Amino acid sequence: MSVEGNNERIILLTNDDGYYSTGFEALINIARGFGRVIAVAPETGNSGMSHAITIKVPLRIRKLEEREGITIYACNGTPADCIKIAMNQILDRKPDLVLSGVNHGSNSSISLMYSGTMAGAIEGCLNGCPSVGVSLLDYSRNADFSASVEYGKTVVKHVVDKGLPLGTCLNVNIPIGKIEEIKGIKVCRQTKGRWVEEFDKRTDPRGSDYYWLTGYYVNDEPTSEDTDEWALNNGYVSVVPITIDLTNYQLIDSLASDLE
């Protein structure tokens, strides 16, 4: 199960849609050419799993495929679990790069908070690896990932060449459309927005109520041109640098003077 340590770059991949998703093959296409690829993806879809980790059942890993420079495993855990178990049980040394995606669906704005894809990247970042999550704004199984692959490569090349500060990873979202329709990359901030929850309430054959989570996204600042939602709605690839330090530093002094 171990990868021989050598001078080659090691790139660890995961996603949240499962190892069989077309977006995961797109991520492999982004990564290959930058080094040796070790991919550990969930057995089943983990959309909406955020940064959940598995503690009640044990994890299992199985090797699915080995091709030139690429080894693919499936794991019964979440994206965060996949990164953890890869680092601890599969790889001999810390990877040079962690990539997650390509997600089928947006992870811009507040969707970042619920995203299993971005949790995979954030878990890499927590472990001190330069990490990038990539998502395409198209849920369909037959989505066209060619722009995702091209722009993914551009961002990964930048990260490989320049690195990222410790504690920061990148959230990359790709608009739907052909590659020639995309206007380029915008580096943005996370849009202030929220999901307005609407539950679809139904009654089961025994007369008990149950609820399906649905809902729609509301952008609280639709005209702000420095946000990821604006970029995506205007034909740009959005790149948001994401920190794992969630402290609101601006509030510390006033809170301290009231509470200490």
Add this chain to the structure above:
Amino acid sequence: MSVEGNNERIILLTNDDGYYSTGFEALINIARGFGRVIAVAPETGNSGMSHAITIKVPLRIRKLEEREGITIYACNGTPADCIKIAMNQILDRKPDLVLSGVNHGSNSSISLMYSGTMAGAIEGCLNGCPSVGVSLLDYSRNADFSASVEYGKTVVKHVVDKGLPLGTCLNVNIPIGKIEEIKGIKVCRQTKGRWVEEFDKRTDPRGSDYYWLTGYYVNDEPTSEDTDEWALNNGYVSVVPITIDLTNYQLIDSLASDLE
């Protein structure tokens, strides 16, 4: 299932250990006295579920108990689900305050990222409600929550009186010990640290390997006195203001000049 709108303050509660946990009763004791309490807690333990939401199975809610000023429901979802379904299906109006906890175990430093308790508070914050998560550094079922209740009330009173900026909630952690041993409150930043993963590898009766997630916490800045870990290790209650905007603003300009 609906709560009549009136002028009374409405306080929405959740946790991640399940409705039957002693920490949840402690949270009810913090909240009562500040207004009408509506508590919606998971049916089972949701530790480590982070901000996961339930999309593959429908949610169900059942009323457990109604006492004076307190109504308690159980839900088969995560803490984030509990807050969502309470806001959409149980409450007639947005609550004035969202509280989550009291968690059995620490949610300081990077544990915040995996925490179902803090996800409950963050979900309240996403919905524009002043929100606080409270955790006690004691995993035992018979933990002494008296300091948690006292300091929880102090922090909640502050939030009720002064409010919180939109997009910011509070992560409160309480050290183990008797209330008279606690030195007071420290408002802190999130400690830089990580979980060093160690998986306990075993072999099942059929000869297949499986792995239990274990691991221990490493503090990367143990002497920094402005961090939550330092506060907790030195007998203080830690209060960290947490933002839901994860953008690393410092990196935007340099990334933009390279990538745009």
